[in-house]
Amino acid sequence: MKIHTHDGQVRFNLLNFAFSKLLMKRTHIILLVLVAVAVTVIITMFGDFSTYETFATAAKEPGRQYHVIGYLEKSKAFEYNPQTDPNHCTFYVKDKAGNLNKVIFNGAKPTDIEKSEQIVMTGMMQGNEFHCSKIQMKCPSKYKNDQVVVGNAS
Amino acid sequence: MPGKLGHFFVITAFVMALFSCFSYWLAAVSEDKDVQGSRGWLLFGRNGFIIHSAAIVGIFATLFYVISNHLFEYHYAWRHSDLSLSPKYLLSCFWEGQEGSFLLWTFWDCVLGIVVMLTAKSLESRTMTIISLVQVALTTMVLGFYFGDSIKIGSNPFLLLREQMQGAPIFAQPNYLEFVKDGNGLNILLQNYWMVIHPPVLFLGFASTIVPFAYTIAALWKGEYQKWIKPTWCWSLFSGAVLGTGIMMGGAWAYESLSFGGYWAWDPVENASLVPWLVLVGGLHTIIIFKATGRSLVVTTIFFILAYLLVWYSTFLTRTGILGDTSVHAFTDEGKSLYWHLLIVIGVLVALSIAMLIKRWKTMPRVKTEEAINSREFWMFIGSFILLLSAVQIIITTSIPVWSPMVKSISGKDVAPPADPVQHYNSIQVWVAFILCTLMATILYLRFKSSDNKLVWKRLGITAAIALVMALIVGYLQRITTPQYDLMLFGCCYTIVGMVYYAISIQKLKFKKLGPATSHLGFGLLMLAILISSYNKHAISLNTTGERIGIFDDKSREKDIKENMEHVMMFKNVPMTMGDYTVTYKGDSTISDPEAPGNIHVLYKVLYEHLDTTTKQAIESFTLYPEIVHNANKQMNNGVANPASRHYLSHDVFTYLTPLNDTKKDTAQFRSHEVKPGDTIFISNGYIVFTGLDANVSNPNYHAEANDVAVSAKLDVYDLKGKVGSMQPVYYIRDKQYVDLVTDTLKDLDMYARVQHINPETKTVDVQIKQDDPKDDFIVIKTLIFPYINLVWLGVIVMVLGFLLSLYNRLTKKEKEKASFTEGYPFSK
Numbered sequence: 011m012k013i014h015t016h017d018g019q020v021r022f023n024l025l026n027f028a029f030s031k032l033l034m035k036r037t038h039i040i041l042l043v044l045v046a047v048a049v050t051v052i053i054t055m056f057g058d059f060s061t062y063e064t065f066a067t068a069a070k071e072p073g074r075q076y077h078v079i080g081y082l083e084k085s086k087a088f089e090y091n092p093q094t095d096p097n098h099c100t101f102y103v104k105d106k107a108g109n110l111n112k113v114i115f116n117g118a119k120p121t122d123i124e125k126s127e128q129i130v131m132t133g134m135m136q137g138n139e140f141h142c143s144k145i146q147m148k149c150p151s152k153y154k155n156d157q158v159v160v161g162n163a164s
Numbered sequence: 165m166p167g168k169l170g171h172f173f174v175i176t177a178f179v180m181a182l183f184s185c186f187s188y189w190l191a192a193v194s195e196d197k198d199v200q201g202s203r204g205w206l207l208f209g210r211n212g213f214i215i216h217s218a219a220i221v222g223i224f225a226t227l228f229y230v231i232s233n234h235l236f237e238y239h240y241a242w243r244h245s246d247l248s249l250s251p252k253y254l255l256s257c258f259w260e261g262q263e264g265s266f267l268l269w270t271f272w273d274c275v276l277g278i279v280v281m282l283t284a285k286s287l288e289s290r291t292m293t294i295i296s297l298v299q300v301a302l303t304t305m306v307l308g309f310y311f312g313d314s315i316k317i318g319s320n321p322f323l324l325l326r327e328q329m330q331g332a333p334i335f336a337q338p339n340y341l342e343f344v345k346d347g348n349g350l351n352i353l354l355q356n357y358w359m360v361i362h363p364p365v366l367f368l369g370f371a372s373t374i375v376p377f378a379y380t381i382a383a384l385w386k387g388e389y390q391k392w393i394k395p396t397w398c399w400s401l402f403s404g405a406v407l408g409t410g411i412m413m414g415g416a417w418a419y420e421s422l423s424f425g426g427y428w429a430w431d432p433v434e435n436a437s438l439v440p441w442l443v444l445v446g447g448l449h450t451i452i453i454f455k456a457t458g459r460s461l462v463v464t465t466i467f468f469i470l471a472y473l474l475v476w477y478s479t480f481l482t483r484t485g486i487l488g489d490t491s492v493h494a495f496t497d498e499g500k501s502l503y504w505h506l507l508i509v510i511g512v513l514v515a516l517s518i519a520m521l522i523k524r525w526k527t528m529p530r531v532k533t534e535e536a537i538n539s540r541e542f543w544m545f546i547g548s549f550i551l552l553l554s555a556v557q558i559i560i561t562t563s564i565p566v567w568s569p570m571v572k573s574i575s576g577k578d579v580a581p582p583a584d585p586v587q588h589y590n591s592i593q594v595w596v597a598f599i600l601c602t603l604m605a606t607i608l609y610l611r612f613k614s615s616d617n618k619l620v621w622k623r624l625g626i627t628a629a630i631a632l633v634m635a636l637i638v639g640y641l642q643r644i645t646t647p648q649y650d651l652m653l654f655g656c657c658y659t660i661v662g663m664v665y666y667a668i669s670i671q672k673l674k675f676k677k678l679g680p681a682t683s684h685l686g687f688g689l690l691m692l693a694i695l696i697s698s699y700n701k702h703a704i705s706l707n708t709t710g711e712r713i714g715i716f717d718d719k720s721r722e723k724d725i726k727e728n729m730e731h732v733m734m735f736k737n738v739p740m741t742m743g744d745y746t747v748t749y750k751g752d753s754t755i756s757d758p759e760a761p762g763n764i765h766v767l768y769k770v771l772y773e774h775l776d777t778t779t780k781q782a783i784e785s786f787t788l789y790p791e792i793v794h795n796a797n798k799q800m801n802n803g804v805a806n807p808a809s810r811h812y813l814s815h816d817v818f819t820y821l822t823p824l825n826d827t828k829k830d831t832a833q834f835r836s837h838e839v840k841p842g843d844t845i846f847i848s849n850g851y852i853v854f855t856g857l858d859a860n861v862s863n864p865n866y867h868a869e870a871n872d873v874a875v876s877a878k879l880d881v882y883d884l885k886g887k888v889g890s891m892q893p894v895y896y897i898r899d900k901q902y903v904d905l906v907t908d909t910l911k912d913l914d915m916y917a918r919v920q921h922i923n924p925e926t927k928t929v930d931v932q933i934k935q936d937d938p939k940d941d942f943i944v945i946k947t948l949i950f951p952y953i954n955l956v957w958l959g960v961i962v963m964v965l966g967f968l969l970s971l972y973n974r975l976t977k978k979e980k981e982k983a984s985f986t987e988g989y990p991f992s993k
Contacts, residue, residue: 029371036534040546048553051592052560059564062578065279096733096944114846118731118822118944121804132583138800 061130065111069135077139078131082106082123090119103129103140113140120145167238170226170322171308175399177219177270177699178303184212185296192289194386201791206289213296216303223270223306227264227321231257239319240264244516248763253355255344259363262483262502263321266305268364272371273299280375287391290382298374301509306884316501330768355763358417364775366437369407370475375399377472380465387527393455399865400448405967407441412960419953421806426701427956430589432487435562436478442555446548453541454611459531462547467548468795469517476513480506482871487565538617540610547603561588581919590698590839595646597691601655604684605662609668627665631658636666636906642696652695652953659688676973681739683966690959696952703730703878704743705819705947730948731822734770736941745772745817749943750787764794766803768943769822772810786810790821815951822944834932836920847915847935850883857922858892862932866894866906873897877919877931893918 063076080083082088083102099115101123113131123129126147131143191205205395227240232254236242244264258264284291308320370578376396383392414434415427428434447467453460481487484503535542561581582588609615609623622706634657635650644653662683671677734740734749741747750769767789775783791806807820837845841856855878862869863876874896881888894906907918921930 036537037542037545041549044546044549044553048556052557055557055561055588055592058582059561060580060583062580077580077583092733092822092942096731096822102185118946119822119824 024093051163063108064105065109066105066107072135072137075132075134078103078105078133078142079128080111080131080162081128082126083110088119088124090118092118103131110139112138113142115142115145117143120147123147141157166226166230166235167322167324170223170230171224171228171320173301174217174306174308174320174322177216177223178214178300178307180216180219181299181303183295184209184216185293185300187212188293188958192293195289202289204770209289209292209296209441213277213281213292213299215276216296216299217278220267220270220274220303223267223321228254228258230322235653237324237326238326239327241323250333250355251385252357252360256355256359256363259367261321263306263319265363265367266302268300269371270302270306272364273302273374274367276372276375278376281295281880284379284395285378285380285391286437287395291378291386294378294381295374297425298513306506317505319501321626321875329533347849354422355617356417358420360415362410362417365406366410369403369410370478371439372399372403372406372436372438373472373475374448375973376403376444378470381516381520381620382441384465384524387524388452389461389529393451394974396454397448397451399969400444400451400468401859401967401971401974403969404441404445404448407437407444407963408960408967409964411441412957416770416957420809421579425952426698426950430585432562433482435558436481439555439559439562440471440474440478442551443467443474446551446555447471449551451543451549453544457531457535457539457541458529459535459541461528461530462525463545463548464671465521465528466472467552469521473510473513473517474555475505476510477559481566527902536614538610538613538615538620540607540615543603543607543610547600547607550596550599550603554593554922557592557596558589561585591648593654597695598648601652601659601688601691604659604687605666608662608666608680608684623665627658627662628666631661633692634661638692638696644695644699646699649695649699652691656688656692656695660692661685664690673856676969676976679966679968679973681966682964682969686959686963686966688959689962691953693952693955693959697950697956700951701948703946703948704745705730705945722828729943731946733942733944742772742947743949744774745773746775746782746831747947749941751941754945765806766792766794768792770819770945772817772942788817788819790819792821792823809950811954813954815949816952816953817947819945819947822946824944834916834918834920834934838923838926838928839931840928844934845931850881852891852917853880853882854878854929855880860893861894863892863894863895863906863908865908866896869898871899873900875919875922877929878918879908879917880933891917893914895920895922 060075060077063078065078065080068074068076080103083104086102088099088101095155096118097116099117099119101113101115102110103113103130104110113133115131123145127137128148130146130148131140131142132146133140175921187205187209190201193203196204199334204893212713228237229235231241231245234241234245234247240261240263241257244260245254246336249257249678259268273295277292280291280295281288303318303495305318306321307318308323309317311317319580319859339538344468346385359595359930376399379396379399383389384397414437419427420436428849444467447470447703450460450464450467454464480503486503486508497648535545564579567576572578605627606624609620609627632676635654637656638644639650639653642649663681667673667685669679671681732740732742736749736751739746739748750771752766752768754764754766768791770790772786773785775781777782788808790808790812792803793806803823805820805823807818809816809818837843839854841854843854845852845854859875861874861876866874868874868878874894876892876894879891879893881890889910891908891910893908895903896906897903905918905920907916909916916934918932919929920932923930
């Protein structure tokens with residue numbers, strides 16, 4: 011939009027130009043800003059998301075939290091001695107790649123973990139052990155797969 | 165037989181829904197040209213819908229009959245109930261299953277449909293076309309039709325057990341029913357009164373979102389937006405109130421019977437019900453803008469359409485098992501057929517909505533001029549948009565299992581939900597809460613179109629000043645130190661102060677006008693309560709330093725571990741300090757629920773004593789009985805923990821146990837002590853003084869007979885604090901012939917005493933003491949302090965009352981619609 015100022019010069023007011031040509035309203039601009047903020051938030055949010063890994067891939071970045079899916083190795087003992095430490099379980103899990111690994115769970119023993127078909131552990135590799143703070147189990151109930159969440163932090 | 169009847173009802177319901185939808189549609193398309201003909205179709209549509217509703221009630225009654233009479237030849241009854249089930253939970257069985265919950269939804273739709281039928285007037289044909297269309301979709305869910313072997317449409321709740329499990333060898337025998345004596349039973353976690361009342365309310369909330377949707381489609385259909393406003397406004401108020409109540413009832417159930425320790429965990433199932441509510445409330449606000457100023461029509465229609473589509477999407481998320489495990493995709497057959505079924509329904513609804521929007525997009529009235537910055541509509545619109553953004557964030561994270569396979573195929577990364585979901589949502593949604601709270605009070609001070617700036621600034625200044633003082637006090641007392649939560653705290657206080665101020669000085673406490681102030685006050689209270697209760701929730705088991713480990717803190721790995729260290733093991737009768745309390749596990753007892761004999765409840769008696777720091781005397785004490793419930797059907801070997809809590813006005817003491825394999829053994833044995841009167845016997849945690857023999861026997865377990873010679877040994881038992889009690893074991897000679905003993909016990913110390921022998925020569929008594937080894941009897945317990953949980957419930961109640969008050973006001977108000985719109989806002993055509 012051309013604006014004639016008092017000294018006769020012609021100037022372009024860019025903002026007004028944009029408003030009038032693009033029919034942009036103030037609301038639209040604020041919405042655009044909000045959407046931009048939202049997109050930024052959503053993009054940063056992706057950094058929060060974890061990934062599913064195997065023990066081997068999780069070991070590449072020890073100390074970083076991952077989800078590992080696996081199966082409780084029933085031939086090895088599940089150790090839980092509340093007398094010595096009620097927040098400590100040790101057991102072995104075979105991951106989807108078929109590798110057996112020792113797992114330490116910092117929490118009370120998840121109910122019925124021996125019967126679980128599959129477990130999803132959230133935690134990290136430390137040395138040769140996988141330390142997890144959360145275990146999600148899939149238990150066979152005769153006709154449907156019930157998900158039971160246990161050992162949830164907080 | 166009831167199965168045949170039930171199936172007949174199912175077919176009737178389906179056919180009648182189709183018929184009603186078709187008739188209503190014909191009535192709608194012909195009502196402008198052929199009034200007479202349209203009227204005829206309208207009557208057909210109504211009758212069709214009424215018969216459909218009757219059939220749905222029929223299905224309901226038949227299925228209830230099957231369950232309550234324990235007809236286990238029906239799969240549904242066998243799968244979801246058993247003989248031992250208490251009658252009050254029969255309804256919970258009903259909605260435990262897929263089919264039952266769809267039926268509940270269909271049922272509510274019928275009720276709502278009939279109300280709409282009676283009240284929609286000229287919009288009836290169009291709204292009812294949409295509602296009966298959805299009824300068609302919902303009844304297909306229970307149809308149970310097979311096309312060939314692989315395609316199955318819906319699942320019939322009246323299937324017999326032998327039909328459901330074809331090929332199982334047991335059914336080869338004609339008398340197989342003799343082997344099916346009892347059902348599978350209801351999940352113990354669902355045997356809770358909240359589970360009886362919460363699903364109907366939640367489903368009514370879900371179902372009711374159809375009405376604003378149907379009205380919106382009806383308005384778009386013919387491009388009439390005036391008559392649409394009032395009913396849509398009223399119904400969205402209703403929906404907001406009921407769905408909000410339902411969601412928080414779910415929270416109350418989780419709080420009472422689940423042991424994750426809280427009312428909200430950002431669980432996918434919870435999120436799926438919250439998101440439609442957020443969008444619906446957004447629509448509720450933009451329709452108010454439209455009513456007052458003629459603006460925001462397009463977004464309002466989009467909000468209401470989206471809210472309803474999200475209800476279906478939630479159903480898709482929670483029912484198909486897609487959330488269950490991202491990388492496995494091992495759905496049950498039911499989940500698999502439901503997957504496509506729901507996708508098709510959603511597809512149809514989306515296509516219908518988009519078609520309607522495109523059809524009217526160009527001609528929808530829009531206001532060309534700008535909103536003033538000091539107008540209510542401007543900020544209200546922004547607030548509604550923030551609600552939408554909040555919903556978008558929640559749904560993106562919740563839908564990870566839906567979109568992660570796509571990402572995996574492109575980038576190879578197998579995306580999983582955040583390692584700590586609570587922290588993830590909180591860190592984003594705290595800003596939403598802050599912005600919304602800040603907008604709320606501000607908006608109500610503004611007027612539509614334009615406001616008196618000076619007056620607004622003055623009011624805002626006063627509100628902000630009071631709120632700041634309040635926030636500082638609360639923040640100091642509650643020790644809220646994280647900056648973003650301090651901001652949120654200020655926002656909450658600002659809303660609370662603003663709403664009270666608004667109600668008193670602007671609305672002059674006129675009852676009918678108080679709806680908005682009340683609902684927003686409730687929201688402010690709720691946010692405040694959520695903030696305080698979550699920020700200061702802490703475990704007192706183990707964490708004796710009182711250090712806060714609120715879930716709002718940024719969590720390091722150490723903290724993560726510590727949170728999991730909150731379980732402590734307690735031996736029987738060994739006191740332990742937990743926060744302000746001295747806690748002692750006193751022993752267990754087993755009861756069976758007379759109403760549900762299949763369940764064995766093991767109650768663990770845990771004594772909490774609040775000791776005075778100087779005198780060590782208990783100022784206050786109470787006993788909690790956290791339970792472990794075992795089901796006779798043994799679905800879960802170790803039982804299920806049922807929490808117990810002590811309620812105070814300002815906080816709850818919440819405790820639950822970890823179910824363990826029963827390791828208790830009776831290893832203790834009696835040991836002899838030869839004592840004279842005045843002697844002391846030392847035991848593991850105290851001592852016993854033998855004060856002498858007494859011929860006056862007062863042991864209630866001893867029943868005296870004529871020729872008895874009886875004495876009791878008087879034993880006083882002390883522990884480190886002082887005298888605990890006394891025991892009088894009895895030694896008697898009956899009929900001068902045989903000697904017998906009556907053992908006395910001291911429950912508190914698990915101690916048993918008996919007099920084995922009295923030696924007249926040495927004047928000593930052989931007292932035998934047995935004490936259970938306390939190391940054999942222990943529990944693993946977690947105790948949390950939940951501050952201001954009552955404020956959470958209060959906030960919800962106030963908010964819902966606000967919705968209802970607004971609804972009441974809306975319904976009783978004489979409409980001056982025409983007048984306000986002929987004033988002539990500059991519509992552009």
